[in-house]
Amino acid sequence: MLFEITSAALDPQRLIDHVRKDESGAVALFSGVVRNENLGRRVLYLEYDAYPEMAERVMREIAEEAIGRWPITDVAMQHRTGRLEIGETSLLVAVSAPHRTEAFEACHALVDRFKEVVPVWKKEVWEGGEEWIEGEAVRHE
């Protein structure tokens, strides 16, 4: 398992190599990338903030939940912080499993769960303004 908050550029191949085991027949990789538009606004770039020590701990907790729920062989997650330009990768989630169905399902669920509980925040900067985007407040685990 690998859980990391980093200001360095993310490398998908590194995560794929990390989660692949000899018993893995499938590796699902989700890559979240910065796009140039949101809510009709032309986004110039995003800025990410995180609580790194807690984020890495919460990533481990949600990975352990997924391992309890699906027969998967490994999980790795990374989120980047700082200023990210259009097209750059902000989030990587990689899941390996003996078969593709579990890899896809667990990867999808982990991305959704990540966005609910992992303490990472993004600020959108567009022409003429900026705003911290806040997700739904989740009141319980």
Next chain:
Amino acid sequence: MKAKVRLFARLSELAGTREAEVELGEGLTAGEVYQALCGRYTALSGLKGSIRYAVNGEYAEPGHPVAGGDEVALIPPVSGGADAV
């Protein structure tokens, strides 16, 4: 006895700092630590409904007691990844 407080994202911009210290006196809860900070950084006021708390890196209820040396974090609604929320 003091607790360290960490602020992130919009909350750190409103307060103008990412870290603060709060004197605990007779003992405070995580929610009371936030109230104490509002006295010092008035721009933080009125956000109680949207803030979650973490004590020593674990999500905690507003009533969670805070001890000397603890680290309390004020957590605005999270928004990692790159999709629109």
